[in-house]
Amino acid sequence: MSATFHPTDPAALEAGAMLPEAFFVVSRNEETADTFTLALRPVKAGAQRPFEPGQFNMLYAFGTGESAISISGSPEETDLLIHTIRRVGIVTSALDRLAVGDTVGLRGPFGSAWPMDEARGRDLVFVAGGIGLAPLRPAILHALAHRGDYGRLVILAGARGAGDVIFLDQLHEWAKEPDVEVRLTVDRAGSEWPHHVGVVTTLIPRAKFDKANAVAMVCGPEIMMRFTAVELAKSGLPDQSVFVTLERNMKCAVGLCGHCQFGPEFICRDGPVFRYDRIRHWFSQREV
Amino acid sequence: MDDETIRLITGCAKNVRFRAGDAIARQGEPADEFFLLREGHVALEMPAPQGGAVRLQTVDEGDVVGWSWLVPPYHWHFDLRAVSEVRAFSIDGRCLRRKCDSDPRFGYEMMKHFSVLMADRLEATRLQLLDLYRGPAAASNP
Numbered sequence: 393m394s395a396t397f398h399p400t401d402p403a404a405l406e407a408g409a410m411l412p413e414a415f416f417v418v419s420r421n422e423e424t425a426d427t428f429t430l431a432l433r434p435v436k437a438g439a440q441r442p443f444e445p446g447q448f449n450m451l452y453a454f455g456t457g458e459s460a461i462s463i464s465g466s467p468e469e470t471d472l473l474i475h476t477i478r479r480v481g482i483v484t485s486a487l488d489r490l491a492v493g494d495t496v497g498l499r500g501p502f503g504s505a506w507p508m509d510e511a512r513g514r515d516l517v518f519v520a521g522g523i524g525l526a527p528l529r530p531a532i533l534h535a536l537a538h539r540g541d542y543g544r545l546v547i548l549a550g551a552r553g554a555g556d557v558i559f560l561d562q563l564h565e566w567a568k569e570p571d572v573e574v575r576l577t578v579d580r581a582g583s584e585w586p587h588h589v590g591v592v593t594t595l596i597p598r599a600k601f602d603k604a605n606a607v608a609m610v611c612g613p614e615i616m617m618r619f620t621a622v623e624l625a626k627s628g629l630p631d632q633s634v635f636v637t638l639e640r641n642m643k644c645a646v647g648l649c650g651h652c653q654f655g656p657e658f659i660c661r662d663g664p665v666f667r668y669d670r671i672r673h674w675f676s677q678r679e680v
Numbered sequence: 681m682d683d684e685t686i687r688l689i690t691g692c693a694k695n696v697r698f699r700a701g702d703a704i705a706r707q708g709e710p711a712d713e714f715f716l717l718r719e720g721h722v723a724l725e726m727p728a729p730q731g732g733a734v735r736l737q738t739v740d741e742g743d744v745v746g747w748s749w750l751v752p753p754y755h756w757h758f759d760l761r762a763v764s765e766v767r768a769f770s771i772d773g774r775c776l777r778r779k780c781d782s783d784p785r786f787g788y789e790m791m792k793h794f795s796v797l798m799a800d801r802l803e804a805t806r807l808q809l810l811d812l813y814r815g816p817a818a819a820s821n822p
């Protein structure tokens with residue numbers, strides 16, 4: 393997409409990839425006790441930013457700092473940029489203090505995207521752990537908006553407990569769509585929880601998809617993604633058909649500072665979405 | 681599984697049904713059987729220290745549940761509860777143990793299948809213990 397900043401492109405850098413632009417907070421929604429969703433609109437009219445599913449923006453909480461946050465809304469609706477954020481530290485807590493009408497700085501969109509073109513005509517398997525459902529959501533919404541382009545959709549979502557599942561209502565809605573299978577699981581629950589209990593990888597053997605013609609998109613903690621890829625391989629899906637997204641600490645987002653280096657790759661420049669066979673080696677190593 | 685193995689297992693099997701909420705097995709009771717689920721969901725639970733039950737895992741159609749019939753002293757290690765209507769094959773553990781003892785080839789086949797089941801369960805439990813999605817105070821991933 394032409395409006396996307398590809399960090400290796402010097403013209404894009406000059407075009408302002410390093411300069412945050414002001415966006416209004418148009419709405420906020422509490423997803424769980426520590427996770428919230430902000431809808432943002434550019435202060436300057438006509439400054440919409442088209443994006444591809446899987447890309448992220450750098451959100452700048454004025455006076456505090458910047459964080460990489462994936463876009464979690466539909467790529468078809470670019471009037472608002474939607475971000476789902478988990479409060480973990482200084483910047484995300486500052487973003488959490490934003491109210492409707494406040495402004496936030498935004499740079500982006502940056503990074504590689506989920507392989508929506510390559511996946512055309514194939515079954516799609518989405519495996520999400522925790523807030524990992526947020527970066528996958530644009531890909532799911534895109535596939536639902538272009539239903540004829542894809543085969544069966546399988547959405548497997550895992551979370552810590554019943555109160556930690558984000559987009560729960562929407563998951564229930566998606567489950568009603570034809571040829572869409574949604575399975576939810578939590579790591580721990582009481583007997584009132586109506587869905588699965590167990591780690592998200594245990595859902596993979598139960599899911600129905602064409603192993604010979606499917607693409608999996610996986611987002612969650614690194615260990616979860618590694619075990620998911622192993623389980624997908626056991627069920628017949630090769631690593632070349634598995635895509636993961638990596639979230640390492642990031643500063644410049646344009647491949648200059650080296651903060652987000654992962655083996656030979658810079659996550660901001662080459663990722664965050666990677667084909668699994670290309671980074672598998674680095675997954676099993678500590679401190680890369 | 682080859683036909684002979686399946687024949688030996690079905691010789692020890694019977695059809696069972698449970699209603700949603702039924703207790704199928706209780707921790708500490710003799711584990712004289714295991715189940716192959718044909719339909720419905722079953723929860724593995726343990727009594728919680730603060731009362732009620734903690735749900736450890738759920739299993740459904742096609743899953744095998746229970747290996748305590750194979751491990752002395754042959755007692756259930758958790759409660760089993762039907763979450764929905766359940767149809768299953770119940771396999772008599774004593775009947776199967778006798779066949780394993782008298783036919784080592786069959787016994788080895790059963791051990792191979794159940795060790796995969798145990799290894800999968802152990803791996804899933806390890807991941808559960810890692811508490812993958814916990815807050816930043818203890819984890820480095822979002």
Ligand SMILES: Cc1cc2nc3c(=O)[nH]c(=O)nc-3n(C[C@H](O)[C@H](O)[C@H](O)COP(=O)(O)OP(=O)(O)OC[C@H]3O[C@@H](n4cnc5c(N)ncnc54)[C@H](O)[C@@H]3O)c2cc1C
Binds near residue numbers: 640
């Ligand atoms: C490409 C990309 C996309 C992301 N998308 C989202 C998203 O959609 N929603 C969301 O909530 N978060 C997302 N993150 C993670 C987010 O950037 C960090 O949680 C945030 O920068 C933390 O900043 P902080 O100042 O609040 O926390 P800090 O005070 O800097 O750190 C608090 C804790 O979080 C850990 N931490 C900080 N940054 C990261 C990180 N990038 N990855 C793992 N652990 C980290 C620290 O080690 C520390 O334990 C994404 C990260 C990347 C690189």
